[in-house]
Amino acid sequence: MKTAEYSPGLEGIIAGTTTISHVNPDRNSLMYRGYDIKDLVQHSDFEEVAFLLIKGHLPTQSEYDAFCNTLKQERNIPQTLIDTFKTFPTNSNPMDMLKVGVSLLALQDPDKDDDSHEANVRKAIRLAAKFPALIAYSYRISRGQDIVQPDNSLKHGENFLYMLLGKKPDSYIANVFDISLMCYADHGFNASTFASRVTVSTLSDLYSGTLAAIGALKGPLHGGANEEAMKMLLEVGTPDNAEAWVIDALATKKKIMGFGHREYKTGDPRAAILTEMGAEISNKLNDTKWYQTAAIVEETMRREKNILPNVDFPTSYIYYLMGLPIEIYTPIFAVARIAGWAAHMIEQLDNNRLIRPKALYEGPQHLDYITRDRR
Template identity: 45%
Template sequence: MSASRGLEGVIVAESSITSIIDDQLTYVGYSIDDLAEHASFEEVVYLLWYKRLPTEIELKKFQAELLENMELSDQIIEHLKLFDPSTANPMAVLRSTISLLGLYDPEVDDMSEEANFRKAIRLQAKIATVITTLARLRQNKELIAPDPNLSYAGNFLRMLKGPDVEALEVEAFNKALVLHADHELNASTFTARVCVATLSDLYSGVTAAIGALKGPLHGGANEQVVRMLMEIEEVDNAIPYVKNKIANKEKVMGMGHRVYRTGDPRAKHLKEMSRKLTEITGQSKWYDMSVKIEEYMKKEKGLPANVDFYSASAYHCMGIDHDLFTPIFAMSRTSGWVAHMLEQYDNNRLIRPRAEFVGEVQQEYKPVEQR
């Protein structure tokens, strides 16, 4: 038996949630292109959890349940007030707060299917409010309640920024949530499945997944992309900056993907949203800069942009704080994490791989005074 580094190419589970075949991404058999152009995030969440699209009545009920569960208790809000906004990493805050939500959920250890779906609703609803509450508190701004007339994407932006949100922003943000919702057995999703395979609860699974997503090689990529754009600052600086990165054998963030060989099918949708948003906000240089970098990397290294690359400039032009990019990723991906955890529960077997031992053998113990 030989080890496969990073489990590359190893099939560890059967799933009917997401497929990546010949660089084409589908959710439950629906093309990501079709969903990105036509579906609301709520429809996609329902699709991932129930393995089918909702009827109009089912969708309205689902949207209402999400809205009803967005409110945070006083205990959670007080908890969020304890963090020092100048030093607290929002992903660390999110990880701790999701864990705390489980502590206050009376159904946390009820493993029935009905209870798990109720907890799933609460998790998906409240994670949005946790992020917006943290953002508002650290800016000393009044908290904003969700509006029953708005979508999940619209409510998040309203609770984050206030009532003055452009329709194009909501459209772009909804697309981003749809595109980030699930992606087969990525690091955080695999972490969630490993966690609940022990028959731990959904809150533990999401907390574990957030811990995995926090790393810069997974969820932190779009935050690093926008940091790169800020360092470049002007379009004419883009190519010299990238050439210098390559010469120093440094990674250019947002380029290439572990799974896709010909290109990330999600990137083109966010590229178009980035173009539109930078144009209407008078910040086209971020889009122009990004296009230059992408074209150069494709030509010189054969690496096209991935989903993180254009989400960075899109979020920036919406006025979203850069350190909230990864928590937003977690908010969207919670839908996929939950889908995978529910699927794991349905046909569970403890996930327990083996390791190839490469250490010293046949060593003899010596008393401490002889070492």
């Protein structure tokens, strides 16, 4: 058997091969199936990126049209789910509701007994199509609002905004949102993707892998960071307060959310793209307070710790400026990342080997067993 060195948090360990996305910290670059994220955000859209990730190549026009149509046809969710959402406690956590939604969908998937590659691709597209309704419907119901039915004249991202907020976004907002979805769509062996791969490596199904991924994404060291970053900016309050706030937080060993990355140590390309969008949207909406506050937080973090923002920092104030509720930021990450999760699970299953690492045992051994009456 091969032996490997122990690395806490599996840092630096190669845990598998992939052809889906390439995170290259030496060049601060990210590629999906060989295409640079910088080119994709300029020329593509979320639908095309989802196709690229799931199917492995850029679609022709007819493949793209068919894919968009399927996404639209699959947008809605069964009434039984909507009825179940009505039983949830008021103000339930949207990530927890998403887990329930995905579990319920699993019971009704027409391909539930088929784990072939073709059926998995169909399930992947179905899941990607239905995430917006799962999130928007459960959110609105748990906040005492009526659901908003999908509008099939709208694209995937803008339709999600419409179902969530009840009004159609203008084309500029829809485009910025779409760019954020493209940036969030995949990212190598991140914690949630890895969790999904581990799950299906037991030959479990795509829904179970998706549930594992949602659970992993929820944590503030991963997808939960975009919500925590905005809460932090609100606590900072104003640009004037930002420098002192960060210095104080660092002095008490607080983690500044939306900063740092396991892989990128000299810059996250997604943060660069979205920080530019953050400046632009702030100017367009004539509301620059959060961007200015964020810029000082960034400057102070760079100077004090040489730690740079990750993707979750600019998305936090971009989503805030769009009027999105903070507790929906991590579910938005999931709306995008389901494309990557599904692609990875299919890749894992197409060439599976059970993921089962070793543990370095550090506890006692060969203790004498003492019966309970003598302890």
